[in-house]
Amino acid sequence: MKKYKVAILGAGASGVMCALSTKQKSVALIDSSTKPAKKLLVTGNGRCNLTNTNLNSSFYNTDLEKFFDVFDQNKTLKFFQNIGLETYADEEGRVYPISNFAKSVVDVIENNLKCDLFLGQKIEKIASENGKFVIFTEKEQIEAEKIVVATGGSSAEILNQLKIKHKKFTPSLVALKGADTHDLNGTKLSNVLVSAVCEDGKKKSQMGEVLFKENGLSGIVVFNLSTLFARKSNYCGEIEIDLLPKLTYRQVVEKVKSRKALNVRLDKMFVGMFQNSVANEIFKQAKINTNKPSENLADSEAEKIANSIKSLKFKVDSCYDNFQVLCGGVELCDLTDKLESKQRKGVYVAGEAVDVDGECGGFNLQWAWTSGYIIGKGL
Numbered sequence: 001m002k003k004y005k006v007a008i009l010g011a012g013a014s015g016v017m018c019a020l021s022t023k024q025k026s027v028a029l030i031d032s033s034t035k036p037a038k039k040l041l042v043t044g045n046g047r048c049n050l051t052n053t054n055l056n057s058s059f060y061n062t063d064l065e066k067f068f069d070v071f072d073q074n075k076t077l078k079f080f081q082n083i084g085l086e087t088y089a090d091e092e093g094r095v096y097p098i099s100n101f102a103k104s105v106v107d108v109i110e111n112n113l114k115c116d117l118f119l120g121q122k123i124e125k126i127a128s129e130n131g132k133f134v135i136f137t138e139k140e141q142i143e144a145e146k147i148v149v150a151t152g153g154s155s156a157e158i159l160n161q162l163k164i165k166h167k168k169f170t171p172s173l174v175a176l177k178g179a180d181t182h183d184l185n186g187t188k189l190s191n192v193l194v195s196a197v198c199e200d201g202k203k204k205s206q207m208g209e210v211l212f213k214e215n216g217l218s219g220i221v222v223f224n225l226s227t228l229f230a231r232k233s234n235y236c237g238e239i240e241i242d243l244l245p246k247l248t249y250r251q252v253v254e255k256v257k258s259r260k261a262l263n264v265r266l267d268k269m270f271v272g273m274f275q276n277s278v279a280n281e282i283f284k285q286a287k288i289n290t291n292k293p294s295e296n297l298a299d300s301e302a303e304k305i306a307n308s309i310k311s312l313k314f315k316v317d318s319c320y321d322n323f324q325v326l327c328g329g330v331e332l333c334d335l336t337d338k339l340e341s342k343q344r345k346g347v348y349v350a351g352e353a354v355d356v357d358g359e360c361g362g363f364n365l366q367w368a369w370t371s372g373y374i375i376g377k378g379l
């Protein structure tokens with residue numbers, strides 16, 4: 001049996017950051033994958049959006065300021081620069097490697113890892129013996145005094161074996177399903193205000209883009225809002241879209257009325273203003289018969305149309321399979337400031353295994369770096 005002071009379970013973003021930042025010399029880093037930080041290759045559409053210059057807790061489900069006081073986006077960038085990674089930020093503050101290839105991030109990490117690597121080895125069991133932990137992989141038995149759970153969204157089994165309580169892992173940053181969007185399939189909306197409304201009335205809104213699918217809605221804003229449904233209502237609720245967020249309801253009513261003078265068939269009334277698929281949806285939701293001249297539109301009908309323009313509604317009841325992050329995991333209240341389990345001394349929990357999730361834009365990787373760094377320094 002190989003013996004170490006520390007075993008890091010999982011060589012994803014948080015696990016490698018922990019390994020890179022610790023002063024401990026006796027460290028085993030274990031992963032079922034054949035390459036450390038391999039998952040980073042698919043992040044940010046292959047570019048790896050590693051952090052965001054506008055970092056603060058408002059982008060997360062919980063307050064992380066005390067952790068960012070220790071290791072924030074600036075320290076992260078400095079850390080990566082010191083190991084050779086050059087980066088740039090786009091106009092939204094999203095930081096990428098200057099090469100625009102996630103592989104650059106993976107390569108600098110791989111070049112700088114000094115610990116013993118146990119790759120291609122799935123962790124199958126963890127036992128406790130004489131106050132130490134024994135990790136059974138497919139090929140090895142590794143003993144460690146302390147362990148770091150950095151196995152991301154697949155941590156449930158390991159946490160169960162360690163008898164550490166945690167919230168169920170469920171997809172977040174995910175497209176929402178169940179909406180009657182067949183006629184809008186492929187339509188993209190920009191600069192709209194999108195709101196997620198839970199069955200209990202809880203609401204969260206964000207400006208941005210929406211992409212309609214055959215049977216649901218996608219796009220960064222929908223991803224960000226999906227967290228509310230994931231946490232509050234098992235993905236059931238309503239997405240409301242304000243197509244003209246800069247105008248008040250009354251202004252929209254006046255705008256609709258003013259277009260009566262175009263003197264076209266009603267279904268052509270929004271040509272030059274909305275895409276055809278969107279105009280059709282507005283009429284459908286407003287329950288307006290479009291088989292008449294625009295000048296015959298009644299004031300009450302203009303109000304109904306304005307209502308739909310300000311609040312196009314889509315019911316959702318589930319999520320798609322491809323998600324970017326899982327919510328759930330060990331709650332921060334069950335961890336110390338050094339992210340050690342209060343239930344189980346010697347067990348530290350990092351990254352997605354903690355019940356922390358952020359919006360799209362580099363915030364989830366930042367949490368992985370921050371948590372991995374704090375644990376690494378505290379070992």
Ligand SMILES: Cc1cc2nc3c(=O)[nH]c(=O)nc-3n(C[C@H](O)[C@H](O)[C@H](O)COP(=O)(O)OP(=O)(O)OC[C@H]3O[C@@H](n4cnc5c(N)ncnc54)[C@H](O)[C@@H]3O)c2cc1C
Pocket residue numbers: 009010011012013014015030031032033037038039042043044045048049050051121122123124150151152153154155323324325350351352353361362363364365366368
């Ligand atoms: C397609 C996609 C794109 C994304 N893009 C971005 C982005 O651009 N920016 C951003 O901030 N976030 C992004 N994310 C989210 C981000 O990747 C995660 O938040 C982050 O990787 C979490 O880090 P982690 O260390 O907790 O877990 P992970 O990075 O998932 O690492 C966990 C590691 O544990 C290993 N493991 C799990 N179970 C076992 C086991 N039993 N035995 C051995 N090894 C095990 C896995 O192989 C893995 O290497 C993206 C996610 C996805 C899916």
